[in-house]
Amino acid sequence: MPSTDQSPTFRRAVSPVEWWIAAHPRGTVPVLQVAVEGTGALDPCRLAAAAAAASEACPGTRLARKGREWVDTGRPPAVRTAKAGGVPVHRLPELQEPLLHRGGPTCEVLHVEGPTPAVVFRASHAVMDAGGVLLWAGDVFRALRGEPLVGATDTVTEVDLLPPLTQKPTPPGLQYPALLGGRAPGKERRTLWLRRSVDGYHPGLIARLATTIAPLCGDGDAQFAVPVNLRRYAPQTRSTASLSHSLPFTVPAGQDWEATHERLLTMLAEERDAQARLDPAVLKIPQPVLRLINGALESKATKQNRYPSHASLAHLGRVDVEEFSTASFAATALYSLSSSPAGGPVELDVVECAGHTEIMLSWHDGPGIEEKATALLDRIEEALSPAALRATTAAVPSTPGTVLPAFAAPSALGTVLPAFAAQCAATPDALAVSGPDGDLTYAELDRRSRVVATALRDLGIGREDVVGVLADRTADAVAAIWGVVRSGAAYLPLDVQHPDARLNDILTDAGAPVCLVQRPHDARAVVPDGCRTVLLDELSGEPPAGWTEPATEPGDLAYVIYTSGSTGRPKGVEIEHGSLANYAAWATRSLGVDASTRMPLLTSFAFDVSCTSLFLPLLAGGSVLLPHGELNHATLRTLLTDGAPTVLTMTPSLLELIGELDVRPATVRVVAAAGEVLRRSVALRALDMFGPECRVMNLYGPTEATIECLAHTFDPGTDTAAGVPIGVPPDNCTAHVLDAQHRFVAPGEAGELYVGGAQLARGYRGRPDLTRTRFVRLADGTRVYRTGDIVRVTDTGVVEFLTRADDQVKVLGNRIEPAEIAQTLEDHPSVSRAAVLARSRPGGDHKLLCAYVVGTAPDPVELQAFVAERLPRYMVPATVTVVAELPRTVNGKIDVRALPDPFAGADEPPADHSDRDDVTRAVAAIWAATLGADPDRLADDTDFHQFGGDSLLMLSMVAAVCRDVVGADAEPLFMARLGEIVREPTIARVAAIARAALSPTSTGVTQEPATRLGAELPAEAVSA
Known part of the structure; x- marks a missing residue:
C-alpha cells in the first residue's frame, strides 16, 4: 500500500456535477450505496484484503479533493462490520452516516453480519455514480475469487464525454409537489428506504414506472428526472467518476407505457441528455458560496414542499449475481440505495438481477411517509406483476375429500422413522416384503434393518454420512436401505446394471465412507479407495437390546440419487427427511395406501420412484412385492395375476407394455404413471384393462422435488387432449409458470414450470454453483426449482406439459x-x-x-x-x-x-428373403410391428437397438414372439435364453432360439445356460 507522503499516481479533474455535489451542506453530501445480499459468509480479513487490492485497480475509490482536482491518497477504503440481527440491511443506521465529511473518506465497505449476510459498497456521489460503484464492487469480488482484476483507471469526466453546450442550461425550478409529502422543516435529515422485489424483467421499465406513478401526480402532465449513464457515449470507458446526468422527462396524462417508452428512446437517440446538464460555469463558484446556495435550495424545497420533478427514476441495468459471489458467499440480490441531493425529489432506483426487478424507494423520513411509500410500491408491483397471475398456480390439495392417515399428518410428521417403528411394533406378524429371496414380516424387517443400522453405527456412521447400497431387488436390499436410514445416515442407491466405472465415480463424488454390497457384486471393481465395503450377506444376528431410533431431524439427509449431468458428469440430488415425509403424507392419501396395499417395486433402486414402493406401504402396514426374476412379460404377468397387487407405480412406457399382456387383474385399485408423458390412449387402455373402478393417475416430479410434486387423476370425459395433464401441486407444494423473462404468465400461456414447497431438495451434492443455478428464489423469497419443462395452466387450473426448454x-x-x-x-x-x-x-x-x-x-x-x-x-x-x-x-x-441422417440407407431392402422359414418370417413381422417398419426391409442381422428399439420395445417384442410364435408350452424354454437375445438382438438369433424352444431336441442352436446375470434386461426398461 502506498504511503500518504508518496507522490500520487492517479488524479483527475473535479467535474462540474462533482463540484456541485461536493458543495452540499456538511454531512448532507449524497451517498450512493450498492448492497449485495446473499447466503453463506465472507471473512472480514479477506474482504479487507480484496478491497485493498481492488483500490489499486480502481484508484477512484481513495480520493481526496485538492482544489479542483481529485487526488489519490493511497489509502484503501475502510472495511467496517455491522451486526444486522433481525434488521433488514436497508434499515441499518450505518447507512445514514455521511461520507466526505470533515475531510473523511469518500468510499468505504460495510460488511453486514446477520441472517442475511451482505456487503454494502458506499461512495460519496461527489466522486462516483452508481455505475462506478458497480465497477469497483465487481473488482472486489474478483479479488475475493482470486481472479485478475479489470480495473477502472480512466480519468475522463462528463466534460470529456459530452459535446459542447449549444445553449446555456436553464436551472430547474421548484414546480412540482412532493410525491409522498415533504419532511417537516427543522427536522433532522434522515433517509427512509423501502425495498420491493418484483418477479421478472420488464421491458420499458422506466416507462412502466412513469405511467404507473403519473396518475398520482395530479391532473396535468407528470414530470420525472431520468438519470442517464454517460458511459454510453464511450462504452470502453472504465472510470468510477460521477458520469450520470438527469434527463427531464414529461409524461402526458393518460399516455400508455408503450408510447412513453417510445418517447424516451427517441429522446435518448437524439442525445437530449447531452444538453440537459449542469452549467460548467458552476466550477467558478467558490465552494463556501455554493454550499450556501445548496442549503438555501434544500430549505426552500422543504418549506414549499415543491421539487424539480415528481420523482427521479434510475435504472442501473441488469447484473449477474454470479459476478458478486465467491466459493463461500452466494449472492442472491443486488440493489441500490441512494440519498437525495439538495432539493431532489423522491428517488426510485431499480436493478434487474437473479430473475427479479429490485426496486428501492428513497425519500426523507417523516410522519406517514412509510405508509404512503408502501402504497406506492404496492401499486408498482401490481402493475408489473399482477397478484392474480402470481396466485394462478398456488398450492392446491390433490384429492379433496379423502382422509389423511393419522400417521401422516403433515404438521406432525418430521421424518418417516417414528411411523415405521410404530408400524413394526403394531403389526409384527404382517407381511412386509415378498421377494425372490423370501418373505419378511414386519418383525423380521425391523430386526434385519436394525442389524444393518447397528453395523453402520459401529463403524462410526451417522447423520449426514452417505452410505452406498449395491444390491439386486431383494428383501435384503429393502432391509439394507431401511437400515441405513435407521442409522441416521443417508442411503445412496446404486444400479447394479450400471458400469463399474460409473458406480465408482458416483461413490467417489458422494464421498461415501461405506458401501453395502450384496453378492455377487462384491467381485466388481466398484468401491473406490477410502470407501469400506460391507457385505450384506454377512450381516446377521440380533441388534443390541438397548437399541434406539436415531434422533433424526427433518433437515437431515435421507438419501442421495444421481442423475445425468449437463456438465459431463452425474450430479447427486440431496433429499432431506422433511421432504420425504411430506411426500409420504400426501402420496399415501392420494394413492389410497393402507394396510391392505400390495405394491410392486418395478423400478431400479437408483430411481427415486422406487421410494414410493419402499416407503409408502411400509408406513401404512401394507406389503412390498418384489418381482421373482428380472422384469419381462412373463414375470410381469405372474406378478399381476398371482401377486394380487393393489397399487401400481410405473412409467407410461411400462404401462403400455403391460397393456399388451392381455391380462385383467381385478385387484388393482390405483395405477400411477410417472416419468414420461402419459398419452390419453395409454390411460384409456389402462382403464379398460384394470376396470372402471381403478383410478389412473398421472404423477409429475423431478428428482429435485422428491419423487412427485404434481398429480392428476385421469378423467376420460374431460381429459380429451393427446397428453394427460400433469395436474396440480399437493400439500405444502407449489407450482409457478414463468416466461423467459421470469414473469408470471396468464392461464393458457406457455412458460417454464418452477416448483417449490416442502419437497424441494437441499441441492446438488458438492455442486454449489449448479445448486444456485437451478434452485432459485422468487421475489417474495420462495425457494423454487427450475424444471426446464415448458407447460401451461388450463382454464380449469391444471398444468399441462408441452415440451422441454433445453436439450435434456x-x-x-x-x-x-x-x-x-x-x-x-x-x-x-x-x-x-x-x-x-x-x-x-x-x-x-x-x-x-x-x-x-x-x-x-x-x-x-x-x-x-x-x-x-x-x-x-x-x-x-x-x-x-x-x-x-x-x-x-x-x-x-x-x-x-x-447434419447427415444417421439412418440413411437403413431402409434399403436386403438382397433376398426367399430363404426365410416360417419362424424367421413370423419374427420379422413382429419386429416390423414393434419398430414400425416394413418387414421386407429388415435384414436378418439387423440390430434391434440400432434400428430404433429400446429395452421396453424389446420386452414388447419378446412378449409377442412368445404369444404368436412360441406358444405357452414352449415359453419357459424360450425365456430361459433371454440373455442371448439381450446380447445379440437380431432377427436371426431370436428366430433360432424360438425354433430351439419349439423343438427342444434340436441341435441347430447351442443351448446356453440362463444365468441370473445373463438374463438381465437393462434397468432402463422400467425406470422413471
Missing part, C-alpha cells in the same frame, strides 16, 4: 443430458469434438440417441463400446456418425438440419 431428453423415463454423453465421447483419444442429439428414424415414433463425432479416424463400434464401459446402457448412442465438423446455427447451437 428422456429415454424410458430416464433423464439424460446429451452433454454428458458428448463429454464421454470426447474423452476417447480419437475424438476431438462430439455432439449427441435425440432423433427418430423416418416413420418412427421413438427417440434415439444419435452421436456425431469429429476426430482422427474414430471407429463408431469402438466408441459405442467405450461409452458402454462408462455410462448406463440407456445412454449409449444408437448411432455414431463421423463428420468433418459440427455445423452450428448463428446462435451457436448445433444445426440439426445440416
